[in-house]
Amino acid sequence: MAYFVVQVRSGKEIEVKEMLKAALQRTGDSMVKAIYAMETFTEIIRNEHDLCDLSALKTEDISDHLYVKRIQAGLSNLRAACDSLKVYEDANSLKLLNSFKENIRQLSSELREARKGTRKISSVLSGYILVELNVNFHYFPDNIWHLVKSIPNVAGIPSKYNIPQEEVDAFFTQVDVTPEVEMQLDELLSNEEIKDMKNEMLHEANKAMGTVQEGELLESIDSLETTLIESVTEMKATVEPSNPIKSLVERCKALVRRKRQSVIIPRTLFLGLYNEIEIQNLFPATNVDDFLHRLKDWIYRHSSEVNIE
Numbered sequence: 001m002a003y004f005v006v007q008v009r010s011g012k013e014i015e016v017k018e019m020l021k022a023a024l025q026r027t028g029d030s031m032v033k034a035i036y037a038m039e040t041f042t043e044i045i046r047n048e049h050d051l052c053d054l055s056a057l058k059t060e061d062i063s064d065h066l067y068v069k070r071i072q073a074g075l076s077n078l079r080a081a082c083d084s085l086k087v088y089e090d091a092n093s094l095k096l097l098n099s100f101k102e103n104i105r106q107l108s109s110e111l112r113e114a115r116k117g118t119r120k121i122s123s124v125l126s127g128y129i130l131v132e133l134n135v136n137f138h139y140f141p142d143n144i145w146h147l148v149k150s151i152p153n154v155a156g157i158p159s160k161y162n163i164p165q166e167e168v169d170a171f172f173t174q175v176d177v178t179p180e181v182e183m184q185l186d187e188l189l190s191n192e193e194i195k196d197m198k199n200e201m202l203h204e205a206n207k208a209m210g211t212v213q214e215g216e217l218l219e220s221i222d223s224l225e226t227t228l229i230e231s232v233t234e235m236k237a238t239v240e241p242s243n244p245i246k247s248l249v250e251r252c253k254a255l256v257r258r259k260r261q262s263v264i265i266p267r268t269l270f271l272g273l274y275n276e277i278e279i280q281n282l283f284p285a286t287n288v289d290d291f292l293h294r295l296k297d298w299i300y301r302h303s304s305e306v307n308i309e
Contacts, residue, residue, distance in 0.1 A: 008153055043181045180251075
């Protein structure tokens with residue numbers, strides 16, 4: 001067997017793979033054993049009613065992904081056409097412009113529906129795919145070479161020589177296609193909202209002076225002034241480089257998307273934070289404080305285990 005690298009337009013790895021597979025089926029060529037885009041996915045949890053599916057990628061997942069990509073491409077083309085028509089003011093151009101705008105509204109609605117329940121799929125081989133042949137060719141066969149070059153979004157073939165087997169083995173050992181989970185948590189509060197909540201909590205803390213409740217309220221006030229991104233960054237810094245969980249925690253990413261705080265974590269870490277019952281049933285926790293508490297506790301437990309050893 002032999003492996004060859006194909007360079008493709010970044011972000012088009014999966015589309016090229018599927019088009020190449022279809023082209024090979026049409027020609028009846030059996031020299032290609034497999035094509036690798038090294039797909040992984042992100043399961044998105046938008047609210048507490050979303051079911052979490054962490055099973056392996058299926059054929060229909062890829063089909064749904066490509067369908068969404070086609071709608072996005074259609075929208076981009078329509079928007080570009082609209083922009084080019086805006087310079088004209090004649091009746092025909094205005095009529096066509098209104099027609100394009102209506103098509104954009106319809107496609108946008110279709111895109112929102114298509115995205116519901118679909119996974120966010122990507123390739124870990126950014127800008128490349130691998131082609132594996134059934135036979136141990138030293139050079140990329142001409143018939144496969146020309147077929148590959150005819151596929152849209154293929155940028156080129158860096159080398160006609162195959163990849164040494166030891167490099168292939170090392171690559172498949174090191175590449176990480178572990179799925180991720182994105183949880184969309186609380187909305188980001190405005191400065192005014194933070195100020196109002198702070199004053200209300202201070203008032204409650206003053207009434208509960210000297211009690212456990214006072215301490216909890218003061219702690220909540222401190223957390224209001226710390227963003228999810230800052231908290232996750234601080235927790236990641238507490239893990240020693242020698243700790244086996246370091247690479248896992250480093251992949252934890254906090255971000256703000258459309259004014260909503262979100263976190264993306266590897267599936268392995270997600271399974272460590274939430275038990276099987278919580279995952280299989282309606283997902284109960286979509287707030288920042290709950291997530292940070294779970295993450296902090298998980299890091300502490302695993303760091304303690306390492307220290308004990």
